[in-house]
Amino acid sequence: MAKTEPRTLSGFMELLPNDQILFNQMMDTIEETYQRFGFLPLDTPIIELSEVLLAKAGGETEKQIYRFTRGDTDLSLRFDLTVPLAKYVAKNYGNLSFPFRRYQIGKVYRGERTQKGRYREFYQCDIDIIGDGELDLINDAELPSVIYMIFTKLGFSNFTIKINNRKILNGLFESIGQKDNSVEILRIIDKIDKIGKEAVKEELEKINVGKEQIDKIISFIEISGSNDEKIEKLKALKIENETFNKGLEELDYVVKNMRLFGIPEANIMIDLTIARGLDYYTGTVYETFLNDYRELGSVCSGGRYENLAENYTDKKLPGVGISIGLTRLFYKLQELNLIKAEKKSISDVLIIPMVEDLSVPIKVANTLRSNGVNTEVYLNNKKLKAKFKYADKLEIPYVIVIGEDEISKQVVKLKDMKTGEEKEIPLNEIDSLKF
């Protein structure tokens, strides 16, 4: 028979079991933490009506959509979890309790140019808090504490949650009459680390920003010091712009409360250059960096938005949210060998029967399983060596061997695969065996 070559699309992650176990542990850590803060689970379809999904989209996003027709229905695969959330909240408004705190962990699709570490199918892990009409600013301080718990649990300590407020940037540009130039200005100042201050000044001149205004911009982005010092220096700028001062007040409040939520000062940094897209976010914005691995870029980002679902409803639904791009994060951490496994195997123990009659091995397995021990019985007729090799490859930490000898002595032989230590356990003590 002619064979089809078994292959997987490029840009689609498909892991071997040992890696899948690590991936799932990361996902579980994220999910557990989201639940620890009381976020509710949500699962929306991967396919939506294009009309609904693309109510807002345009430009780059729209080009990347997996869009197709079936019958005469125009369908698209979701490209993020925020648009489905907006649809969901607008659709189910009357049945939800606000503030609506939801998490969603699921696959999204973007037909990007494939390259190493970039995926077309990838997991996003999102939380959002949606208010009905209004949402207190304190919520903006809680989300970073979720980020802090996740990355701490994943085994990191040297990471920084960067925070800014879009109103500060908007207000600054307003105050110097450069509101319409803000996209360009942000693009230029973003390069300061690479090209240096003088080159930034030159580029700003080229787009007709006046000298005095350039000085204001430079003195703004040069603000340094501790978080408290930055706040003080921002106040000292005495910029008379309502938006700017509202943003500054919000940032001050959010940073103070982040501390209250237990985030150490060392993990918080006000970074006045963070903007995160220009349309969507309207207040607080976050990015998170693993300081020893800056090449990963931001591993968790998000912010505050004025109105989640304006394409679907007249209800005003402000919110704040964060997102982790898990597939790419996993790929990068795996490449750097940075994933700390709680458990490398699913099974706690492999039972190796070396007898014809499987009744004892199977009864031992039944007992262990009913006590919550993940137990596999090796159920193929192979040599002892092959069975041990199997345990080795699957990194199962313990093996129980049951042969004729053991059965006549009414024991099992328990082997610790790490230390090589072996001991005999009487059959009637299996029930109290812990792993």
Added chain:
Amino acid sequence: MAKTEPRTLSGFMELLPNDQILFNQMMDTIEETYQRFGFLPLDTPIIELSEVLLAKAGGETEKQIYRFTRGDTDLSLRFDLTVPLAKYVAKNYGNLSFPFRRYQIGKVYRGERTQKGRYREFYQCDIDIIGDGELDLINDAELPSVIYMIFTKLGFSNFTIKINNRKILNGLFESIGQKDNSVEILRIIDKIDKIGKEAVKEELEKINVGKEQIDKIISFIEISGSNDEKIEKLKALKIENETFNKGLEELDYVVKNMRLFGIPEANIMIDLTIARGLDYYTGTVYETFLNDYRELGSVCSGGRYENLAENYTDKKLPGVGISIGLTRLFYKLQELNLIKAEKKSISDVLIIPMVEDLSVPIKVANTLRSNGVNTEVYLNNKKLKAKFKYADKLEIPYVIVIGEDEISKQVVKLKDMKTGEEKEIPLNEIDSLKF
């Protein structure tokens, strides 16, 4: 601004949070049980090359596929988890350890005609054990014990795992020279409960099955009694056909070993009419019925196949597997109000601050969370009543109220939402509070 109506495609399940919690608990129970038996997790892409995914498909299946082109690539969404498994095992053959025991829980897509309780996007929860060249028959006895544990954990006791062996049916039809008629014969005998024995006989005559052959078929399907009696009666038929007798021997062995795996006799039933599709399964077949809710049909089915991946590789890869169609099962159980919730809310406790300064409420939350308690703080400025209503709607079992009074007394007020009982807990005892 013109609004787009927020709507979800028909045939796509989208639950409210309280239902989503129940759905996820069912999924977790299934996943935990799969892990309890040492099955390894797998996650394959939802999109595959059509050439790969449809290497074997045809007829009805192919019509239901979500298939589309992107650029010049012909893509399809997976319609089950078995074909992706076949591809995966063929592709990664050299990197897997056999027997390869994997579970996969994921969404699959079939463009069926939409009707109540039928979904176009639905979860399948599969386990399969794949052998390299051969796979011992004892594996066929282990899978029903997984089914038994799952449905027991889901709160059912009156359910039956029906078992048969395709070789018995094939051998019977061979022995009476009706091999080519087997599809038709099975279709007819399947109706015996509805139309009665005489009508079945008449229909069999119409397709030119001889009188003597009809008698053999009828005496076969009329075999009744306990499982052991059925085996004895099958033996007593003395059908001289190698396939039949091989099937009988296998069935006998599998049923005996199912008992060894701890499945009570009351939950096992040999049913000689179960066939489950005609091409794929070659030996043991299973179906599972909740006896009080027969209208659900089989809630977990599967069987033994000779060769998983013959479209992709020359390697012989026999296997045995089962599948639960979770989305439809959930829908039906929910409709019948049969889902037993372990926990109806994500949060164990809601903290309700009735003070301006949130430092005490947030510190209490930090302490509880670091002790593993899922804790939400109500972070919007509302009246006490609205906050309690929120706890009620989310079915959060405990509420902690912190007002000026409590702070001056250095206590919190803990309320059991079920009993209404309230008590004061000193702030310095929060750390030892259990939920």
